[in-house]
Amino acid sequence: MKPMQGSWSLLMAFCCIFVVVLRSFAGSVMHFPWAKNWLALFLTLAIVLGKAGGGILADRFGIRPTIIGSLTACALLFLEANQFAICGLLAVFLFNMTMPITLSLLGMQFPHAKGMAFGALTFALFVGLVPSYFCNINDFAKPWIYCLLAVLSLVILYAPMLRNAKKRNIR
Secondary structure: OOOOOOHHHHHHHHHHHHHHHHHHHHHHHOOOOOOOOHHHHHHHHHHHHHHHHHHHHHHHHOHHHHHHHHHHHHHHHHOOOOOOHHHHHHHHHHHOOHHHHHHHHHHHHOOOOHHHHHHHHHHHHHHHHOHHHHOOHHHOOOHHHHHHHHHHHHHHHHHHHHHHOOOOOOO
16 A cells, blocks of 8 residues: 555544544443353454454455454454353454554654654554543443444444455555
């Protein structure tokens, strides 16, 4: 993917930052009744491995297929995440695949300011965490809300790419 300047860069920057805010918020309110003892460790591993896996799959198959596949599958899996630990683990794994993608996309939009891209996304993590201090997180700890956050992330990341796919070589 080649960097483009102007309104495309600003739109992608906003989308990437907003998706990181959503992912951070989701991580701060996510709670699964089965996430105790060893399964809590597996949940942590799903987060870490999802971030690594997202970068590997995006490099291998492309950003667009990785976004579509991971966020669509995780949205569906989130619907059963409270009932079945395997669904929750897979959903969290897939949801976290967007982390390296958002960093990569933002870095490509601002190739001479990669540090700024990293800093902006780090700040977005903080912004996404803040609401959990001011609201009852149990109100948001529902599978349909996790599903909604995944679908919103998909739309926010994919829509600008779809709009500009003809102008750019985005695979």
